[in-house]
Amino acid sequence: MIQRERVSDNVFVFQSELYAQVTAGVVVGSDWAVAIDTLSFPEETLEVRDFIEQELKVPVRYVINTHYHADHSWGNCYFPGSIVIAHNLCRTLLEERGIPSMEEARSQNNSFDKSKIILPQMTFEDGGLSLKVDKKTLTLIPLPGHSADGIGVLSEEDRILFSGDVFMPIPYLVDGDFEATINSLELIRTMGLENIVQGHGEVILRGEVDETINSHLAYLSEIRKIVRKASRRKYPGDVLSETRVDSCGKSRVLLGGLAEELHQRNLIALYRSLYGESPAYSTPEW
Secondary structure (H helix, E strand, C coil), X not given: CEEEEEEECCEEEEEECCCCCEEEEEEECCCCEEXXXXXXXXXXXXXXXXXXXXXXXXXXXXXXXXXCCHHHHHHHHHCCCCEEEEEHHHHHHHHHHHHHHHHHHHHHCHHHCCCCCCCCCEEECCCCEEEEECCEEEEEEECCCCCCCCEEEEECCCCEEEEECCCCCCCCCCCCCHHHHHHHHHHHHCCCCCEEEECECCXXXXXXXXXXXXXXXXXXXXXXXXXXXXXXXXXXXHHHHCCCHHHHCCCCCHHHHCHHHHHHHHHHHHHHHHHCCCCCCCCCCC
16 A cells, blocks of 8 residues: 655655655654654555554654645554654644644545544744654754745755655645745755655655756746746736646656646646736636
8 A cells, every 4th residue: 555665774765655655754763763744544654653563663752744734744643642743833734724624534534534633742943853763863954835834854864854745746836935945945955965755756866856956946937937927918827727737847747647737736826926816717717
């Protein structure tokens, strides 16, 4: 049901096969482990927990949420007794948005019957936070852009960054901020990384980091140009809907074919952000 990859000594990555290649990770110490994010559906998160407890034979002491979105945080409840760590905004957003969203999900999908929102018990703001796991140091760093509460988790000695969704195969802005995304990508460039564990998709290797960042920045620049051009037309929505993701430098096959849908949402979200209203269409959108 999930894919598992060992990326360094005692550092593992798990990737969902059920939803958008979302990822989670674990850093393992001699007596306990740290989980970084959970997966979309309870059965996947339980599979991660079973691997840690039954095969690695340690309990999970901490769960770190890189942001509040359901596919990264709704599995907190399946690590009972663990301390959940996140940005202070993540706690606020889980309380304000996560709880009602969970209630709605339960009414539509019985796989969430036993799920509940567990709010972070340990939070931080812009100063960051560090955690020792034996000889490894995990540094939690604000990385907003995909969402305001976004953080990354850097394994200092391994130079592995769990980026959350600010770094994924195609930047996604619908709940985020254009300029903050650019700033976070530029910060990631300076970290001297061996690997980036994206919030979705495959692990990025050292030789791919700069090229991928450049590709993301080029994509963001291109969609801003397109949105500004569209704003000068009577029906800007028509221009946006006709602009395909591959014409902006990203493959439509990314994330199992979700790239085009995410791209279209990006264009609309950026238009709303820049002009304070939704784009008009010649034929009404239903």
